[in-house]
Amino acid sequence: MERHLLRITVNGQEHELYINPKTLLVEVIRDHLGLTGTKRGCETVSCGACTMIVEGMSVKGCSVLAMQVDGLKVTTVEGLEDHGKLHPIQKAFIDHGSYQCGFCTSGMLMSSKALLDENPKATIKEIREGLDGNLCRCTGYNSIVRAVDAVCKGQYREDEA
Amino acid sequence: MKYNIINTHTHNIDGVAKVTGRATYTVDVTLPGMLYGKILRSPHPHAKIINIDASKALALSGVKGVVTGKDTLGVKQGIWRRYSELCDEQILPLEKVRYIGEPVAAVAAISEEIAEAALDLIEVEYEVLPAVYDAMEAIKKEAPVVHEGVERNINVTRHIEWGDLEEAFEQSDYIREDWFKCSGQAHMCMETRSAVASYTPEKKLTVWTSTQSPYYMQALLAGVLGMKESDVRVIAHYVGGGFGGKFELDGAQFCASVLSMKLFRPVKIVFTREEDFIASKRRTPMYYYVRTGVKKDGTFMAREARVFTEGGAYTSMGATALYLTGFFHSFPYKWQAYRYDGYRVYTNTLPSTSMRGFGAPQAQFCSETQIDIIAKELGIDRFEIRRMNGHTTNYEVPGQATIASCGLEQCINKIEDWVKSRGKLPANRGIGISCYGFMSGGIFNWFDTPYSFSSAVVTINCDGKVDLHVGCQEIGQGSNTTMAMICAEELGVRVEDIRVHSGDTAECPPDLGAWGSRQTLMAGNATKMAAADAKRQLLEFATAKMSPNIVYDLDIKDRWIHLVARPERGIDYFELVKEALRGKEGQRIMGRGYYTPHRKGMISPAYSYGVQALEIDVDPETGKISLLNCVTAHDCGQPVNPLGVHGQLEGAISMAAGYGFLEDLPMEDGKILNPNLVDYKLIRAPEMPETEVIEIETYEPEGPFGAKEAGEGLTNPTAAALSTALYEALGITVKQLPITPEKVLGALREKAKEA
Numbered sequence: 001m002e003r004h005l006l007r008i009t010v011n012g013q014e015h016e017l018y019i020n021p022k023t024l025l026v027e028v029i030r031d032h033l034g035l036t037g038t039k040r041g042c043e044t045v046s047c048g049a050c051t052m053i054v055e056g057m058s059v060k061g062c063s064v065l066a067m068q069v070d071g072l073k074v075t076t077v078e079g080l081e082d083h084g085k086l087h088p089i090q091k092a093f094i095d096h097g098s099y100q101c102g103f104c105t106s107g108m109l110m111s112s113k114a115l116l117d118e119n120p121k122a123t124i125k126e127i128r129e130g131l132d133g134n135l136c137r138c139t140g141y142n143s144i145v146r147a148v149d150a151v152c153k154g155q156y157r158e159d160e161a
Numbered sequence: 162m163k164y165n166i167i168n169t170h171t172h173n174i175d176g177v178a179k180v181t182g183r184a185t186y187t188v189d190v191t192l193p194g195m196l197y198g199k200i201l202r203s204p205h206p207h208a209k210i211i212n213i214d215a216s217k218a219l220a221l222s223g224v225k226g227v228v229t230g231k232d233t234l235g236v237k238q239g240i241w242r243r244y245s246e247l248c249d250e251q252i253l254p255l256e257k258v259r260y261i262g263e264p265v266a267a268v269a270a271i272s273e274e275i276a277e278a279a280l281d282l283i284e285v286e287y288e289v290l291p292a293v294y295d296a297m298e299a300i301k302k303e304a305p306v307v308h309e310g311v312e313r314n315i316n317v318t319r320h321i322e323w324g325d326l327e328e329a330f331e332q333s334d335y336i337r338e339d340w341f342k343c344s345g346q347a348h349m350c351m352e353t354r355s356a357v358a359s360y361t362p363e364k365k366l367t368v369w370t371s372t373q374s375p376y377y378m379q380a381l382l383a384g385v386l387g388m389k390e391s392d393v394r395v396i397a398h399y400v401g402g403g404f405g406g407k408f409e410l411d412g413a414q415f416c417a418s419v420l421s422m423k424l425f426r427p428v429k430i431v432f433t434r435e436e437d438f439i440a441s442k443r444r445t446p447m448y449y450y451v452r453t454g455v456k457k458d459g460t461f462m463a464r465e466a467r468v469f470t471e472g473g474a475y476t477s478m479g480a481t482a483l484y485l486t487g488f489f490h491s492f493p494y495k496w497q498a499y500r501y502d503g504y505r506v507y508t509n510t511l512p513s514t515s516m517r518g519f520g521a522p523q524a525q526f527c528s529e530t531q532i533d534i535i536a537k538e539l540g541i542d543r544f545e546i547r548r549m550n551g552h553t554t555n556y557e558v559p560g561q562a563t564i565a566s567c568g569l570e571q572c573i574n575k576i577e578d579w580v581k582s583r584g585k586l587p588a589n590r591g592i593g594i595s596c597y598g599f600m601s602g603g604i605f606n607w608f609d610t611p612y613s614f615s616s617a618v619v620t621i622n623c624d625g626k627v628d629l630h631v632g633c634q635e636i637g638q639g640s641n642t643t644m645a646m647i648c649a650e651e652l653g654v655r656v657e658d659i660r661v662h663s664g665d666t667a668e669c670p671p672d673l674g675a676w677g678s679r680q681t682l683m684a685g686n687a688t689k690m691a692a693a694d695a696k697r698q699l700l701e702f703a704t705a706k707m708s709p710n711i712v713y714d715l716d717i718k719d720r721w722i723h724l725v726a727r728p729e730r731g732i733d734y735f736e737l738v739k740e741a742l743r744g745k746e747g748q749r750i751m752g753r754g755y756y757t758p759h760r761k762g763m764i765s766p767a768y769s770y771g772v773q774a775l776e777i778d779v780d781p782e783t784g785k786i787s788l789l790n791c792v793t794a795h796d797c798g799q800p801v802n803p804l805g806v807h808g809q810l811e812g813a814i815s816m817a818a819g820y821g822f823l824e825d826l827p828m829e830d831g832k833i834l835n836p837n838l839v840d841y842k843l844i845r846a847p848e849m850p851e852t853e854v855i856e857i858e859t860y861e862p863e864g865p866f867g868a869k870e871a872g873e874g875l876t877n878p879t880a881a882a883l884s885t886a887l888y889e890a891l892g893i894t895v896k897q898l899p900i901t902p903e904k905v906l907g908a909l910r911e912k913a914k915e916a
Contacts, residue, residue, distance in 0.1 A: 035182070036185065036189035037181070037182015037183070038182070039186075039188070039351070039401075040188070041351045041352070041434065041838075042434040042837070042838045043434055043435070043837070044837050044838055044839050046838030046839055047351065047838055049351060076182070077180075077182040078181070078182045080180075080181070081181050086180070086181070090180040090181065093180050094176040094180060097172070097804040097805065097807070099176070099180065099637075100402075100637035100638060100639070100808055100812060101351060101352070101399075101400060101401045101402040101403075101636060101637025102175070102180075102399065102637060103186065103350075103351035104351050105179050105180060106182050109180060127846075128846040128847045128849070129847055131845075131846040132846055135351070135843060135845065136351070137350060137351050137402050137812075137815075137843075138637050138808075139808055139811060139812050140810075140811030140812045140813070140815035140816075140849055140852070141811075141845070141846040141849045142849055142851075142852055143807070145846065
């Protein structure tokens with residue numbers, strides 16, 4: 001079977017691996033690298049559970065082949081925390097009860113982080129639109145919106161690195 | 162009553178695990194030597210299985226095994242174990258398939274891709290049979306028979322009656338009858354059905370699975386596999402959603418187990434999203450006939466409901482939904498006479514079952530829509546008609562239930578204030594209201610468990626830290642946090658002092674699990690009892706040590722053991738635990754608790770109540786509905802964790818509003834037409850309305866610290882409130898769910914024609 005060399009930096013760690021060129025990015029992250037924090041919830045790029053950040057942009061890991069990110073930097077949910085110190089958005093999610101079953105949470109966090117990085121003063125409407133690609137069946141979204149809004153309003157400034 | 166922990170904003174204890182990706186779900190489990198399984202599914206809605214030839218699949222490199230019904234004991238299983246005729250589902254059927262998507266064979270291979278490829282190589286010879294898809298068609302004499310010997314395909318009937326119905330109708334000044342049709346709905350758990358089964362030469366089976374009830378899965382698996390329950394261990398530490406769809410045995414659990422027993426290797430099966438849509442059961446669709454009689458002044462006299470539910474191919478939890486829709490159709494009002502006749506009908510479609518609200522959202526949609534029309538026609542205020550007929554504390558639903566706590570009237574008043582504060586609305590806007598109520602767990606034991614409904618064990622270690630073992634299941638609703646709070650309050654320690662153990666049948670006591678909004682009350686009572694038992698043992702030592710006058714009481718609050726009358730006099734909790742352990746020959750202090758409802762009527766030990774207002778905007782050109790505001794006044798007794806209650810409420814609104822105007826599972830000849838997340842529409846963040854919750858605190862004598870359910874009941878009002886909002890906005894009603902733009906435009910055309 002055909003194998004291609006993939007060089008990828010995930011959460012600051014460089015990896016080199018030989019993969020079937022048809023492998024999806026989310027499959028490399030979950031199945032090859034064992035970073036199972038990223039989830040899969042559909043086969044149609046609809047649910048956002050596999051959202052990660054590639055070079056600053058939020059990307060659904062099931063929508064790109066791993067070879068398309070060859071040489072690029074990827075951040076997954078495991079990369080948000082720094083030596084036991086939670087990222088402000090993680091703290092805000094805990095404080096606002098922005099997760100229930102937790103299965104969409106990794107994707108929600110990564111979409112939220114990408115949104116905050118791009119637009120740190122997002123309005124409620126912009127936050128809602130920024131999360132349009134992520135499904136949650138438990139929370140009804142509003143607690144997630146409140147968490148992102150709290151970070152936008154600077155309520156977690158002291159938690160920033 | 163002043164509590165230290167109850168009713169405080171408490172973060173879920175699994176928060177860090179869930180926001181850092183550490184939480185490990187069934188889909189994340191990988192075991193050494195693990196194989197991947199895939200299920201071959203029926204393309205026919207109704208067909209005899211003549212032959213299955215797997216030889217070509219077995220010849221494919223990497224395939225380790227194929228199983229069909231012939232590799233099983235052929236046990237017909239179901240969750241209504243007390244009634245053998247309702248145990249009607251062989252998960253790998255031997256003789257015939259009854260819906261599109263039903264499993265016929267399963268493959269295990271060294272990779273998912275190979276397993277998938279092997280499915281195409283299995284040759285199944287079918288004899289296609291005539292099929293029936295609609296409940297009203299299936300009850301006809303000439304309809305195809307789904308299960309041999311079941312006359313007119315009627316699977317279960319349920320009857321509820323009180324009062325003299327004829328007389329009550331005769332005394333009514335106004336009688337109205339309507340037909341409604343309620344659609345199905347997919348549970349759409351973010352984590353699809355999944356299982357990893359590992360059978361070892363010691364003849365023991367361990368199954369990691371996404372379930373709402375590890376105990377039910379343990380018992381059901383033991384039954385179909387011919388094993389002792391205790392030789393089956395079910396583990397479900399993190400579950401990606403349940404909503405009523407994950408407490409029956411499913412294809413992933415069964416097929417992975419059968420394959421593992423044959424191959425002595427761990428086997429993992431994860432449903433694709435499409436499989437989850439077409440083969441994991443759904444909310445029960447219902448045809449509702451409602452006839453209601455009232456007095457001129459608005460007094461509710463008589464109600465008669467006849468309901469036909471689309472059962473699909475098997476009984477599942479649909480029998481319970483049939484009963485509960487009938488009971489909650491009377492809710493939350495006092496009827497002089499009430500009669501319900503429910504018929505669950507087999508069809509050649511995906512089986513229907515329980516889903517959050519358990520038949521009550523359907524019941525409420527039909528009831529509240531009709532009540533608003535009646536109020537308008539009689540010229541009675543819609544709040545007043547609800548207030549004058551609503552349940553009150555100590556009301557007895559004749560022969561069914563006694564209501565020990567009820568804050569309905571306060572809820573109506575609060576919502577009336579809010580609606581009035583909105584003033585006159587712009588054109589095409591309306592605020593709908595709906596009352597609701599729900600059970601705090603069912604008193605049913607069709608499962609025939611010999612165990613208490615809930616159990617808990619509290620163990621205090623030498624450093625004063627506590628291990629709490631519960632059988633109740635965390636599925637995201639926050640039950641582990643709720644139990645930790647109840648335990649900490651009762652024992653007098655802090656939430657951080659407690660480690661909760663759940664989701665493992667080998668370590669935790671049996672419990673019926675997370676369904677019917679039962680855990681806060683039932684597992685909460687068991688936990689409180691276990692904590693009280695442990696505390697009593699500690700206080701024996703404390704009393705001996707402090708030797709107070711025997712008329713004095715001791716208590717523990719926030720790790721301080723003290724005289725109730727003189728709280729400053731006391732001992733540090735941690736110090737006393739150390740000494741107490743020595744006094745018990747080094748044994749840890751253990752408290753045990755259990756709960757089974759007794760003498761609490763037919764349905765539930767307690768009932769939640771509430772009223773919801775939903776403000777919508779309708780575009781009369783397109784028929785499109787937008788949700789603006791949703792305010793809910795809610796009586797869940799004493800709230801345990803306000804953060805959790807609020808989360809349950811907002812989540813319920815998104816699911817229940819979706820049921821009201823977006824979500825549907827249309828079929829053609831038994832085939833679901835939208836089995837994916839592109840075509841199955843759900844509410845996303847931009848469509849979600851602003852939400853507000855008004856807590857009406859009552860005290861429920863049967864609940865732990867006065868608490869009642871706050872999970873499923875919140876799903877009951879929203880589709881109804883959407884319907885009544887449409888009536889307010891445009892003066893039209895749509896009697897078929899979901900209320901789509903096409904149906905809104907159709908109703909507007911009807912209205913124009915009448916005018």
